[in-house]
Amino acid sequence: MSLPTDAVDPLLLQNQLCHSLYSATNALVRAYRPLLEPLDLTYPQYLVMLALWEADGVAIKQLVSKTRLDSGTLTPILKRLEQKELIERRKGETDERQWLMCLTAVGRDLRQQAEDIPHRLWCMADMELEQARALKSAAEELYRQIRAREEQPKTT
Incomplete structure (x- = not known):
């Protein structure tokens, strides 16, 4: 794949798709901040809650796939959501070695506030x-x- 013909200098910041996407993402996350503040959620925590409101009682591996957050990023988020008593870990019924992330009643109720x-x-x-x-x-x-x-x- 070649560069667009109008890209005179491929190293000009103004020609970088990554910079436009990065800037838009940062602006979007900043826009979410005041909306999520009353729920006491950060944007990454909100992503996890969205995934769990969609499908409760899922393995961490499924949350990694759904949220597109790697497990190293996801683990502290899950711990924080547990501390807030929004989710809890439960052993899998079919495989006790597997832990499932489940919404608590408080976590389920938060969905209505986020609608x-x-x-x-x-x-x-x-x-x-x-x-x-x-x-x-x-x-x-x-x-x-x-x-x-x-x-x-x-x-x-």
């Missing part, structure tokens, strides 16, 4: 629905392409 967050963030973004869908689709495609390359066997 308006996506809408409130949407209002801040002020984008047309089709623009947002196209952006999400492009970001997902970029993620898939990079992950597929990372998972290819290394040849020497």
